[in-house]
Amino acid sequence: AQSVTQLGSHVSVSEGALVLLRCNYSSSVPPYLFWYVQYPNQGLQLLLKYTSAATLVKGINGFEAEFKKSETSFHLTKPSAHMSDAAEYFCAVSEWGGYQKVTFGIGTKLQVIP
Amino acid sequence: GAVVSQHPSWVICKSGTSVKIECRSLDFQATTMFWYRQFPKQSLMLMATSNEGSKATYEQGVEKDKFLINHASLTLSTLTVTSAHPEDSSFYICSASPSLRAGGAGANVLTFGAGSRLTVL
Numbered sequence: 001a002q003s004v005t006q007l008g009s010h011v012s013v014s015e016g017a018l019v020l021l022r023c024n025y026s027s028s029v030p031p032y033l034f035w036y037v038q039y040p041n042q043g044l045q046l047l048l049k050y051t052s053a054a055t056l057v058k059g060i061n062g063f064e065a066e067f068k069k070s071e072t073s074f075h076l077t078k079p080s081a082h083m084s085d086a087a088e089y090f091c092a093v094s095e096w097g098g099y100q101k102v103t104f105g106i107g108t109k110l111q112v113i114p
Numbered sequence: 115g116a117v118v119s120q121h122p123s124w125v126i127c128k129s130g131t132s133v134k135i136e137c138r139s140l141d142f143q144a145t146t147m148f149w150y151r152q153f154p155k156q157s158l159m160l161m162a163t164s165n166e167g168s169k170a171t172y173e174q175g176v177e178k179d180k181f182l183i184n185h186a187s188l189t190l191s192t193l194t195v196t197s198a199h200p201e202d203s204s205f206y207i208c209s210a211s212p213s214l215r216a217g218g219a220g221a222n223v224l225t226f227g228a229g230s231r232l233t234v235l
Contacts, residue, residue, distance in 0.1 A: 034223070036226075041205075041229070041231065042228055042229065043118075043120070043207055043226040043227050043228040043229045044158075044207070044209075044226040045226075046223055046225075049223055090157065090158070101148070101160065101163065102148075102160075102209075102224055103160075104157045104158045105157060106156065106157045107156075107157050
């Protein structure tokens with residue numbers, strides 16, 4: 001079975017500060033990992049994905065995440081927060097390449113303080 | 115890129131009525147689509163896997179007679195909430211992925227629709 005744990009349902013950062021959203025996963029096979037962003041009343045947009053290639057994955061909007069097998073983690077970071085980054089972020093895991101069943105974490109709401 | 119369209123975006127209905135939500139893959143064919151439900155301030159929970167030309171596969175705890183899924187073509191899946199009640203009010207999101215192509219399994223990722231917010235009065 002696969003699962004994802006996101007630490008911190010709410011994270012607040014100042015504009016320009018580092019963004020760090022934590023995600024730990026559990027999977028019985030080498031996982032595919034994803035970060036999605038959701039703006040209010042909208043669907044999910046893919047930020048980035050890990051598919052067993054490079055462990056440091058760069059995504060859209062300046063976000064990146066690093067896959068650490070020893071820590072079973074896939075934390076999302078961005079060097080400098082922007083007001084437009086305020087949204088809900090979901091970490092997700094799939095044992096099927098991401099084109100099949102995906103299991104989501106509970107989500108982390110990011111607040112950016114001006 | 116792959117685009118998934120959902121309709122309607124918002125729907126309000128009376129208790130006891132049925133509501134149909136459509137999910138379309140606009141520029142690709144999808145043999146499989148997925149329906150998720152999201153309660154306020156919670157994550158997405160997979161409800162069912164919709165398979166073109168066959169019966170949907172429901173997750174444990176999801177009433178198949180309550181949430182009817184039809185995947186009649188390679189670009190359209192519908193979710194019908196039958197005899198809706200206020201507790202069915204939620205945000206319903208569908209997703210789909212193009213069929214496997216060059217690049218392997220990791221090259222394909224689910225694309226999500228914008229969601230449909232259902233409010234049952």
